[in-house]
Amino acid sequence: MTTQTHTTPVEDTVPRVADELAVGENLAFQRRWWTFERIIWPIFLLIVVFDLLGGLGHGWLAKAKATTAGGALTLDYERIERANTPSTMTLHFSPAAIRDGQIKVFVSDSVVQELGAQRIAPQPAVSAVGEHGINYTFAATVSPAEVQIQLQPSDPGIHRFRLRIPEVAAIEARVLVLP
Amino acid sequence: MALIAVSTVLRAVFGYLFLVLTVRIVGRRPGKQLTPFEFVLIFYLGGLTLTGMVGTEASLTNAVCQILTVAMCHYGLSSLRFRSPGLTRLLDGVPLILMEKQGWRTEALHGMMIKDDDVMAVAREQGIHNLSGIRMAVLETFGQITVLPVQPEQQDPEQQDRDSR
Numbered sequence: 099m100t101t102q103t104h105t106t107p108v109e110d111t112v113p114r115v116a117d118e119l120a121v122g123e124n125l126a127f128q129r130r131w132w133t134f135e136r137i138i139w140p141i142f143l144l145i146v147v148f149d150l151l152g153g154l155g156h157g158w159l160a161k162a163k164a165t166t167a168g169g170a171l172t173l174d175y176e177r178i179e180r181a182n183t184p185s186t187m188t189l190h191f192s193p194a195a196i197r198d199g200q201i202k203v204f205v206s207d208s209v210v211q212e213l214g215a216q217r218i219a220p221q222p223a224v225s226a227v228g229e230h231g232i233n234y235t236f237a238a239t240v241s242p243a244e245v246q247i248q249l250q251p252s253d254p255g256i257h258r259f260r261l262r263i264p265e266v267a268a269i270e271a272r273v274l275v276l277p
Numbered sequence: 278m279a280l281i282a283v284s285t286v287l288r289a290v291f292g293y294l295f296l297v298l299t300v301r302i303v304g305r306r307p308g309k310q311l312t313p314f315e316f317v318l319i320f321y322l323g324g325l326t327l328t329g330m331v332g333t334e335a336s337l338t339n340a341v342c343q344i345l346t347v348a349m350c351h352y353g354l355s356s357l358r359f360r361s362p363g364l365t366r367l368l369d370g371v372p373l374i375l376m377e378k379q380g381w382r383t384e385a386l387h388g389m390m391i392k393d394d395d396v397m398a399v400a401r402e403q404g405i406h407n408l409s410g411i412r413m414a415v416l417e418t419f420g421q422i423t424v425l426p427v428q429p430e431q432q433d434p435e436q437q438d439r440d441s442r
Contacts, residue, residue: 122371125373128373128385132388253280
């Protein structure tokens, strides 16, 4: 028993050049590709420059500062963060925030869950569960006082957070976390 | 948790497609024989992509899923490339004539950043010692330069004489 195989006629689908050799050159396509390359290289450069300036996090454009009315709390943070990359949020408290040798501050739960708070320094004397967040109490003897929260967000997106000194003032801000 | 699984797969897809695009733009020089210069490029690009693709997920499960994802992407792209001549041109580029009997194609040489010395190096590998021995030089889509020698009966004796002097 013979086995049949299917065949198609041998044809040259590649155009011949100068009637001597089939190369398949397509200069019109190649010229369009070179034009595309001339456009894409400056775009690559712009992306790198934008990154160096902090437009993609960790730089001058990414740094942000927010202050409550009256200046009791000033917050230094990064408005643009990168996923799974550590950063620091610093809270500066003026004398107006200190009452009876203590600083009380409310931190919304988005700071812990979405922005991935890893560590808070100094350690608060009291941490209490509040409504949609945590109430921290720090012992404060000198002013200005400073608290740092180390962040490491895991989920990309725009995340809102809120910091509040009870009965004084609040800060609401947004952070863009890049993948 | 489900989002983490999705994001690892999406990262693998993005990493693969981004590398395909970048390597295509960087040029087709990386080919049959890589120079040390090109070795650096290929390994560095691969290493940097790996960092972003894996992220914090260093598990074997993640590695297997991402490898399978990249394999499927590659199969899908190869399948589309087989069916579409336009996509083939886009992914592989087109062969370019670098030199023919009229002379060097300077537009192609400049565009691909290939020096005439590169062509002559390939010609020497084939035992061709001067320009008059080259009938045509073509940059193939896979990055290799093909040099076609002049048939003995086509060789111009005057040109041969000039080249030998």
